[in-house]
Amino acid sequence: MASNNETVIKFSSVFFEYVHPKLILEDVTFNVRAWKKITIMGQNGAGKSTIFKLITKEIEPKIGKVHTPDSSTIAIAFQVMPVEDKELTVQQYFKKYKKALEEENIDKEISEVLRAVNLKTDLEKIIDKFSGGQQARLLLAAALIQKPDILLLDEPTNNLDKDWIYHLEDFLKEYKNTVLVISHDAEFLNSFTDWVLYLDVHTKIVEQYVWNYYDVIEQVSKKIEKENMHNARMKKEAQDKMDQANVFAHKGWKLRAVAKKMKSDAEALKENMWDKRREDKAIAPFTIEIQENIGWEILKIDTIWVVENNEMTQKPVWKILRKDSHMLLSAPNWMWKSTFLNALTSGKVEWCTIWENVKIGYYTQDFHNMNFENTVYEELRKSGPWLTEQEFRSQAARFLIDWELMKAQVWHISEGQKGLVAFCALVFQKPGLLILDEPTNHINFRHIPIIAEALNNYKWAMILVSHVDEFVWSIRMDEYLDLDQL
Ligand SMILES: Nc1ncnc2c1ncn2[C@@H]1O[C@H](COP(=O)(O)OP(=O)(O)OP(=O)(O)O)[C@@H](O)[C@H]1O
Ligand SMILES: [Mg+2]
Numbered sequence: 001m002a003s004n005n006e007t008v009i010k011f012s013s014v015f016f017e018y019v020h021p022k023l024i025l026e027d028v029t030f031n032v033r034a035w036k037k038i039t040i041m042g043q044n045g046a047g048k049s050t051i052f053k054l055i056t057k058e059i060e061p062k063i064g065k066v067h068t069p070d071s072s073t074i075a076i077a078f079q080v081m082p083v084e085d086k087e088l089t090v091q092q093y094f095k096k097y098k099k100a101l102e103e104e105n106i107d108k109e110i111s112e113v114l115r116a117v118n119l120k121t122d123l124e125k126i127i128d129k130f131s132g133g134q135q136a137r138l139l140l141a142a143a144l145i146q147k148p149d150i151l152l153l154d155e156p157t158n159n160l161d162k163d164w165i166y167h168l169e170d171f172l173k174e175y176k177n178t179v180l181v182i183s184h185d186a187e188f189l190n191s192f193t194d195w196v197l198y199l200d201v202h203t204k205i206v207e208q209y210v211w212n213y214y215d216v217i218e219q220v221s222k223k224i225e226k227e228n229m230h231n232a233r234m235k236k237e238a239q240d241k242m243d244q245a246n247v248f249a250h251k252g253w254k255l256r257a258v259a260k261k262m263k264s265d266a267e268a269l270k271e272n273m274w275d276k277r278r279e280d281k282a283i284a285p286f287t288i289e290i291q292e293n294i295g296w297e298i299l300k301i302d303t304i305w306v307v308e309n310n311e312m313t314q315k316p317v318w319k320i321l322r323k324d325s326h327m328l329l330s331a332p333n334w335m336w337k338s339t340f341l342n343a344l345t346s347g348k349v350e351w352c353t354i355w356e357n358v359k360i361g362y363y364t365q366d367f368h369n370m371n372f373e374n375t376v377y378e379e380l381r382k383s384g385p386w387l388t389e390q391e392f393r394s395q396a397a398r399f400l401i402d403w404e405l406m407k408a409q410v411w412h413i414s415e416g417q418k419g420l421v422a423f424c425a426l427v428f429q430k431p432g433l434l435i436l437d438e439p440t441n442h443i444n445f446r447h448i449p450i451i452a453e454a455l456n457n458y459k460w461a462m463i464l465v466s467h468v469d470e471f472v473w474s475i476r477m478d479e480y481l482d483l484d485q486l
Helices: 048-055 090-097 108-116 132-144 162-174 185-192 213-248 251-269 336-346 374-384 387-396 402-408 415-429 448-456 469-473
Strands: 007-017 021-035 037-041 061-068 074-077 150-156 178-182 196-200 206-210 297-308 311-322 326-330 353-354 358-363 433-436 461-465 479-482
Touching: 007 048, 007 162, 007 178, 007 358, 021 048, 021 178, 021 185, 037 048, 037 213, 048 074, 048 150, 048 178, 048 196, 048 353, 061 415, 074 132, 074 311, 074 336, 090 108, 090 132, 108 213, 162 185, 185 213, 196 213, 206 213, 213 251, 311 461, 311 479, 326 336, 336 353, 336 433, 336 461, 358 415, 374 387, 374 402, 374 415, 387 415
Parallel strands: 037 178, 037 196, 074 150, 150 178, 326 461, 326 479, 358 433, 433 461
Antiparallel strands: 007 021, 007 061, 196 206, 297 311, 297 353
């Protein structure tokens, strides 16, 4: 184990790109000392998960070095369940991460970490059969079972309810080793981290800040303001010198040398301008238009299957969703909200009727309704084939989807970028029934109020699942369905 104050992660002038020429990190240098608890902040797609992949050596820098002491062990709790792990049993899953094929104590260790993440399960259960919240806890447990010196957590609060987030905060406060966390949940981060690494999506460098999340946002905008003022001053001085040089240039040959010198001074001033930065942008306000020519009634749920005393029982519900009604669907973390929504949207269950011709806009928790082989362009075009190229591109740009991103395969874009692509698709689709399963996961905090506003103003039937209270409170709700209270 590293001693206190020893450097355990060192990035020295790291340059990285997935595809040439699109640098994600440009001359990134920072150190992390042992036992510190650190937050990584930055816009969606800035490269936060990429920094973790460099630390775990899954990828290598193109230039520069990432150094971790040979004696330190590193474990990562991934942002989403890797596809190749979904078919494993719980036991196979933990063995894989513990890298212990024959170890005698493995079952004991598995039960210890499962207790730490408060999950009771049979070890033969398949990972894919767990709910989103349970999978989030399995991701964490797979990192904990490795008892690492350096623990990396990539968006660990996605899909977790409030109680669980408090539990995780306490756990991390007590944790006696180095922890780096990527998250957009400010309250969560502020409760246990010492300082912040801020990855700027425009300059592609990492800056270190002490204090908490909100202070950093303020400090970053002050810095940008100062830099803009400096640049404006340099620009003005350069312009004045050029104007003077032009005057001297026309006053005879003796002054031509002075004019030349002034021009070169003006060029030097321009070079003194700092790299232009902009504040991280939020997506533009948007409206999800509604489907025309459908009736007032959209959906009817007669009964719901629930587990009672270990048996499946059917309970009467009688919910009808009409035009302009928003319904909040809630249930504890272990209940199958996503499975319920998948069944409901399939049109194949007898307990739920969706009126004919109603177009469903479904924002899924794991984006499983996107074709990951497609490029972003192809995926989005499916939802808006009738749009002109210009309309299409300008609407996508409002969601910060530029041409570079359009060319990437869905596989390769970041989780938050997938979320923004999914919202853009909903705008193109003009649905009659909007279903949203945890739509704030992975999304940068700047975009969340804009998304809430769009949902609040949506004029047809909507079903929302979200564990983020502040988000839910900012959206009008007319109906409630609590699967735990039937
Ligand atoms: N395998 C890949 N090939 C090409 N581009 C990639 C690949 N993986 C990631 N990218 C791109 O690299 C950038 C950084 O991705 P990364 O996943 O590190 O972002 P992030 O900061 O973690 O974002 P989020 O907050 O959305 O999780 C993104 O623009 C993404 O589209
Ligand atoms: Mg990420």
